[in-house]
Amino acid sequence: MLEQVEGERAFLATVNDDTVETALKIRAGYDIAFKCLQDVPMVLMLTVHPSRRPDIVAGHALRVSPKVRTKDYIDAFGNVCTRLVAPPGLIELRSEFVIEDSGLPDAVAPEAARVPLDELPDDALVYLLGSRYCDTQHLTDLAWSTFGHVDGGWQLVQSICDYVHDRIRFGYRFARNDRTASQGHDERVGVCRDFAHLAVALCRCMNIPARYCTGYLGDIGVPADPAPMDFSAWFEAYIGGRWYTFDARHNHPRIGRIVIARGRDAADVAISTTFGPTELVRFKVMTDEVRTAERFPLQPDIDVKQDRTTQFAAATD
Numbered sequence: 001m002l003e004q005v006e007g008e009r010a011f012l013a014t015v016n017d018d019t020v021e022t023a024l025k026i027r028a029g030y031d032i033a034f035k036c037l038q039d040v041p042m043v044l045m046l047t048v049h050p051s052r053r054p055d056i057v058a059g060h061a062l063r064v065s066p067k068v069r070t071k072d073y074i075d076a077f078g079n080v081c082t083r084l085v086a087p088p089g090l091i092e093l094r095s096e097f098v099i100e101d102s103g104l105p106d107a108v109a110p111e112a113a114r115v116p117l118d119e120l121p122d123d124a125l126v127y128l129l130g131s132r133y134c135d136t137q138h139l140t141d142l143a144w145s146t147f148g149h150v151d152g153g154w155q156l157v158q159s160i161c162d163y164v165h166d167r168i169r170f171g172y173r174f175a176r177n178d179r180t181a182s183q184g185h186d187e188r189v190g191v192c193r194d195f196a197h198l199a200v201a202l203c204r205c206m207n208i209p210a211r212y213c214t215g216y217l218g219d220i221g222v223p224a225d226p227a228p229m230d231f232s233a234w235f236e237a238y239i240g241g242r243w244y245t246f247d248a249r250h251n252h253p254r255i256g257r258i259v260i261a262r263g264r265d266a267a268d269v270a271i272s273t274t275f276g277p278t279e280l281v282r283f284k285v286m287t288d289e290v291r292t293a294e295r296f297p298l299q300p301d302i303d304v305k306q307d308r309t310t311q312f313a314a315a316t317d
Contacts, residue, residue: 023101023102023103023104024100024101024102024103024220024255024256024289025057025098025099025100025101025289025290026098026099026100026101026216026218026220026256026258026287026288026289026290027096027097027098027286027287027288027289027290028096028097028098028099028216028218028258028285028286028287028288029059029094029095029096029097029285029286030046030093030094030095030283030284030285030286031092031093031094031282031283031284032046032092032093032094032272032280032282032283032284033090033091033092033093033280033281033282033283034086034090034091034093034272034274034278034279034280034281035089035090035091035278035279035281036086036087036088036089036090036091036276036277036278036279037088037276037277038088038276038277039085039086039087039088039276040085040086040274040275040276040277040278041083041084041085041086041274041275041276042083042084042085042086042272042273042274042275042278043081043082043083043270043272043273044062044081044082044083044084044093044271044272044273045079045080045081045082045214045260045261045269045270045271045272046062046082046093046095046260046271047060047062047072047080047081047082047260048060048080048097048099048215048258048259048260049078049079049080049215049259049260049261049262050074050078050080051259052099052258052259055099055100055101056097056098056099056100057098057099057100058097058098059095059096059097059098060095060097060099061095061097062082062093062094062095063092063093063094063095064084064091064092064093065091065092065094066087066089066091068084068085068086068087068091069084069085070082070083070084071083071084075268077261077262077263077264077268077269078262079260079261079262079263079269080261086274086278090281092282096286098290099258101255101256101258103255103256104255105221105253105254105255106244106245106246106247106253106254106257107244107245107253108253109154109239109240109244110152110154110155111154111240112153112154112239112240112242112244113152113153113154113239113240114152114153114156114207114208114239115153115238115239115240115241117207120209120238121238124209124238125209126264127204127209127210127211127238127264128204128207128209129204129264130201130204131264131265131267131268132180132264132265132267133179133180133181133193133197133265133266133267134180134181134197134200134201134204134212134264134265135180135181135182135201136181136201136204136205138180138181138182139181139182139185139198139201139202139205140205142185142202142205143202143205143206144205144206146163147159147160147163147202147206148206153208153237153239153240154239154240154244156203156206156208157203157208157210157237157239157244157246158246160199160202160203160206160248161199161246161247161248161251162251163202164195164198164199164202164248165195165248165249165251167185167188167198168184168185168188168189168190168194168195168198168248168249169188169189169190170189170190170191170192170195170249171189171191172191172227172230174187174189174190174191174194175190175191176190177266179194179197180197181194181197181198181200181201181202182201184197184198185198191233192232192233192234192249193212193233193266195233195247195248195249196212196213196233196234196235196248196249196266197212197265197266198248199235199246199248200212200235200265203235203237208237208238208239209237209238210235210236210237210238211235211236211243211262211263211264212233212235212262212263212264212265212266212268212269213233213234213235213236213245213259213261213262213269214231214232214233214259214260214261214266214269214271215231215232215257215258215259215260215261216231216232216256216257216258216260216285216287217232217234217254217256217257217258217287218256218287218288218289220254220255220256220287220289221254221255221256222254228285229284229285229286229287230285231260231271231285232257233249233266234246234247234248234249234257235247235248236262245257256287256289258287
């Protein structure tokens with residue numbers, strides 16, 4: 001159940017008792033601002049996915065300045081979306097929360113087999129089809145010639161991840177919000193969404209359902225990345241009768257993923273979709289482990305050291 005109030009949206013769900021010891025607590029959030037020349041309707045995807053809602057132990061309210069009316073709905077993929085109309089001038093969007101996590105890395109299951117097409121769940125079939133950024137029609141021949149000899153389910157998806165990881169060179173300067181999977185393959189550069197799009201498209205070409213994911217992924221259990229924090233993209237493949245997480249950019253199991261949304265590709269899970277002229281003037285993301293002895297009072301504003309303006313992948317057509 002969600003409570004709607006002007007300028008703030010808060011979960012009414014019972015949160016976990018802070019006295020219960022858990023493996024890991026993560027503080028995460030964002031501070032985003034747009035400048036608008038006129039009233040601009042927006043759809044935001046900034047709420048943690050409902051599957052992680054029971055893990056939230058503090059915070060997770062969207063604070064909007066100036067205060068405007070917000071309305072949430074659940075989209076066709078089960079994600080929480082927020083509608084609002086931004087007035088002319090500056091609109092600021094902030095949230096900070098603490099969430100419990102198992103502290104375990106992404107599951108590894110080499111025994112997970114490919115599921116025959118006629119045994120796939122109905123709701124997995126859509127993730128076999130081409131989509132806006134996962135242009136399977138341009139990659140099918142490549143996929144079968146490259147991976148047609150690979151047996152098994154896990155081994156096939158991991159082979160695809162290895163290929164994509166080696167094929168694309170990561171760099172924020174390579175970001176482009178209209179690059180398709182096949183273009184990423186040809187250009188051989190990109191950001192995390194390009195790694196995910198190419199891996200998803202190749203999985204689908206090989207009849208493995210694959211869906212695109214976006215969310216938080218901090219530097220937990222790995223050396224700190226000097227680059228500014230950003231939302232991350234990875235994907236899930238349906239093998240062995242369930243969805244497994246894969247990450248073609250990092251290409252090794254990670255700790256502390258917090259999923260925000262899932263869909264066919266980035267068009268389905270755009271952090272912001274704006275229906276009018278806007279300028280992104282501030283973009284800060286934080287994802288940090290809460291140390292055992294650290295208390296976690298939530299601050300009115302997020303204080304992060306790094307700031308980077310970035311182009312959102314907004315689905316506007």
